[in-house]
Amino acid sequence: MFSLSELETDALIEIFNIGVGQAAASMSAIVNETVRMSVPSVSFINRTDAARLLDGKAPEAGAICGVSQHYEGAFSTEAILMFPEDKSLEIVRLMVGESVPLKELTEMEQEAMCEIGNIILNSCVGTLANIFQRELHGSLPEYHIGTSDEILIASGSRHDTVVLMLHIDFVLEKHQIHGYVAFVLDISALHDLKEQINLYIARAMGQA
Amino acid sequence: MTPAKTVLIVDDSRVSRMMARQYIAGLHADWIVEEAGTGEESLVKARATPPDLILMDVNMPGMGGIAAAEQLRQEFPAVPISLLTANVQTATRERAAQLGIGFMEKPITEARIAQLLAALEAA
């Protein structure tokens, strides 16, 4: 199983924290409230374990809401923002400001969730691309609802594909919501990532 | 040539602290850089070696950056403090203004550090 050293993990977490921090600032401008987002930890796990991690929070089928974007260029990855369905509803309600309780996300709310995914994923990947000084091209967001396995399969990954999981803490108006961003990466992309992190660290230590 | 100063950099990310140390050393090789990984640790370090400048990450577990900055403001009123954050929002700006401290946007770059130091020198 692919893994990073403590220092490499530190660097990656810091990079993602900068990314979601900027996303939080964007979202804060939309709702005119303080929004806080942070990435407390990351892990590299295979797809089966990733699905289990998400399902553990919401065992009912069809209970995960995901927004995915595909990135190509210097490396290729599928990035997926995931929240348990009721939490997605909560986030959208908080962002949109509606307190009308509807059973399912309406089409307009799905679009709002897509935008939220678009903001967060672009911020994360954008920061990554900038710091690694790499050129990437992204796609527009796509909305998914289903079990975590279904959502991860939709990304075209195999059951033993490695997934870089970011744990995300989202805080708005005293509501604290925990979600995930999954990056589906193939072996070459993973090694590329490790190499880039080390270059970044070397620059930080004044050795590059 | 400014006299050698002591800078306290507070951030839970080791890489972040390394980068800040690197950029400061690049501009002032003789300055001393102290590090702290948490708000609590920053109080201990500051009391042990009073700094001339404090860089404080906002997003830290435990006693957050803002709480630590408030405490340090009280104990070291003459020391300039700069909050480090990727998430510059109105609430952060207002709080910083209230405390009389500045903030710097993340990611920490050589240019931003240079800008901060130049601004302090001018003050």
Add this chain to the structure above:
Amino acid sequence: MMNPVNEAHRLHLLHSVLCAVNLGAIVLDNERRVVLWNSWMIKHSGLGHDKVIGADFFTVCPGLRGGRMEAAIQQALYNNFPSLLSQTLNKAPFVLHASPVTAARNERIQQAVEVTPIAVEGAPRHCLIQINDVSIAVGREKLLREQAMVLRSQTFADGLTGIANRRHFDVAMEKEHRRAKRGGTPLSLLMIDIDHFKAYNDHYGHQKGDQCLIQVAAALAGMLKRPCDLMARYGGEEFAMVLPETDVEQATVMAEAIRARAQELAIPHERNNGELPQITVSIGIATQKVDTAVEIETLIGAADRALYLAKRNGRNRIESMLPA
């Protein structure tokens, strides 16, 4: 290999297509200057090519500076990432009108926007802004929500009086509190309590007591003027009135009108403790002013304290308190 005649023909064709498509298309160069502004944009913005081509985008649309649109343009030009601006999170960012009639009413087209990077041969990256008119979809959703609200009001209604119940009040209060904060408008709350109601119940019996509540509730609810105003049964003989976009003066006027109306009902009350021998109400007013947001509990607390003051000062009167 494209010969010059075909090339010119193709360009002309593409140009015609762009003018004919039923959506707004804007292209910005790497310096954020407008290089393309299609017919749909001209028609709905009222701005011709002379006003926009070559100009900085944020000079043409100053209201979009520093917001989501600017962030999206940055993402496209510098990171090569596309962005989506949903109509729910971004209310009609561009100043676009369906017709001169709606323009006069200041009604904008509901918009769904996409910002996409585009590669241009021999030049740094440009970006394409597409604007879709989604007014119909928005209208439909609004209707559905209203219908759902009607259905839901059946579980939000107080069993006895038929007006809104406490649950409805809580939901509405949260919604209006948030809306007031975002819109920068004042929010007023009235706490209305029937004077010496326990004595009424004891003397006339519970059935008459119920009828009294029904009558008072109906009369007071009938005084609401706007759809966003809400009158709810808060407790036994206590009612709460949520008045969005209402400042202290307006709330005071309304409260006095309510007090008078209750008295006007002339429901006999021999046990009104030596006061007028009829049903009266005491009212506590609290207003959350613009730019001084307080917690909902604080606002309710202030209205309660004002109500208490009204009772203490002799009943059948109104008092107001500032939420601290």
